[in-house]
Amino acid sequence: MLAITPIKSHNPSFGIFFNNVNNEDGEIRYRGDTVICRDDLYFPDVIDFLDNKYKNTPKVNVIIHACSDGEEVYSFLGVLISKLKEKAAKFLPLKAKDIDREHLKLAKRGVYNITNTEFLMANEYMNGEFFNFFEIMPKQGSNDPRLKNTKTIKVEYSLKSLVDFKQSDILTDVLKINLKNTVLFARNFWPYLSHQDRLKLAKNLSNKMDSTSTLIIGDYDKECNTDEILKAAGFVETAVDNVYEKSTNINSKTNIYNYQKLYLYK
Numbered sequence: 001m002l003a004i005t006p007i008k009s010h011n012p013s014f015g016i017f018f019n020n021v022n023n024e025d026g027e028i029r030y031r032g033d034t035v036i037c038r039d040d041l042y043f044p045d046v047i048d049f050l051d052n053k054y055k056n057t058p059k060v061n062v063i064i065h066a067c068s069d070g071e072e073v074y075s076f077l078g079v080l081i082s083k084l085k086e087k088a089a090k091f092l093p094l095k096a097k098d099i100d101r102e103h104l105k106l107a108k109r110g111v112y113n114i115t116n117t118e119f120l121m122a123n124e125y126m127n128g129e130f131f132n133f134f135e136i137m138p139k140q141g142s143n144d145p146r147l148k149n150t151k152t153i154k155v156e157y158s159l160k161s162l163v164d165f166k167q168s169d170i171l172t173d174v175l176k177i178n179l180k181n182t183v184l185f186a187r188n189f190w191p192y193l194s195h196q197d198r199l200k201l202a203k204n205l206s207n208k209m210d211s212t213s214t215l216i217i218g219d220y221d222k223e224c225n226t227d228e229i230l231k232a233a234g235f236v237e238t239a240v241d242n243v244y245e246k247s248t249n250i251n252s253k254t255n256i257y258n259y260q261k262l263y264l265y266k
Contacts, residue, residue, distance in 0.1 A: 036071050036118045040219035041187070041242055043079040043125045049240045050091070050183060050214065051084055057181055057212070060091050064185040065170040067096040070107025072187075073163055074155050075122060078133040082126040091183070093161075097168040104165050110155030111137065113147045133159045171201060179208040187242075188218035190226040198226060202233040206246065215244040 054060045067073050073096045081088045098104055114122075123130040134153040170186060171193075184205070190198055205215060215235060217226055219242065227237065235244040 036075050036112065036114050036122050038072055038075070038188075038218070039121070041216070042240070043076065044083065045240045046076075046216070046243060047080055047083045049238065049243060051087065053214065054090065054181075058090060059181065061178075061182040062091050062094045062185075063177070063182060064094060064096045065098075065168070065173070066187065066189040067098045067107060067165070067185075068100075068103050069112070070096065070103075070110060070155075070163075070165070071112055072185075073107065074110065074133070074159060075125075076185075077159055077162060078122065078126045078130070082129045082132070094163045096163050096165050097170070097173065098165075099167065099169045101167060104167055107163075107165050108160075110160055111152065112154075113150040113152050115150050119151065132156075171197060174201065174204045174208060177208075179205070179213050180210055181212045182209075183214045183216065184209075185216045187216060188220040190217065190221040191224040195224075198224065198229055202226075202229045202235075205230075206233040206235065209246045211246055211248055213246055217242050217244065 050060070062076075064073050064076070073094060077094060080091060084091075096107065098107070119130065126133065133156055135156060137152040137154045139150075139152050170189075186201075186205075190201075193201065209215065215230070217230070221227070230244055231237075234247050236247045237244050
């Protein structure tokens, strides 16, 4: 995820992904936990929203920051393709980024253990086409009690080939990339940032995004009032939970005042 150093312990397990990265004092600095079709985002509604918003846009960039071990990236891809079919092409390929090299190795490998609940949800979201994108593999990690009653799956190469994985820190990356006609996933890492870095990131996103941009966060981000920070920076939440757009009706004086107040708000 984000630029947090030094790192002392790094114990990734694939599958139902639990990964704590600690500092030299053993304190947790950030986590890489994730699952297939994480349930704080209803993927079918997100795809419908994007399909409608960009129906007249020939090419849309999709960037997934803090992609962890890639499960959410492949989840989004599977739902996108199963719902939009040939119309999905305008959103491809995806760019997926994470600050952690180990996360990216696992993402490129694309082997996961999933529960039956995850499988049923993902297969429903993918219109019964789950096995067009994933294949069942011999069980791995069977001695880990957390992985009891799971199945091991591998991402099909045809899906992997649609993702470009790179190591990157969103705090610096946002200054270099064009975010117009772009869907940016920036999910479930904001609480690991300092309050000032949250404000700085929101401000930089606001400066780089316009009405053609879409920002997607997570439920966990709202625990540190990221939704309020984004609102003050000129974003509005759409009818789809955790999906934001740049407001077209911003009172600049009021917005600046509200944003400045956040420097004292924690």
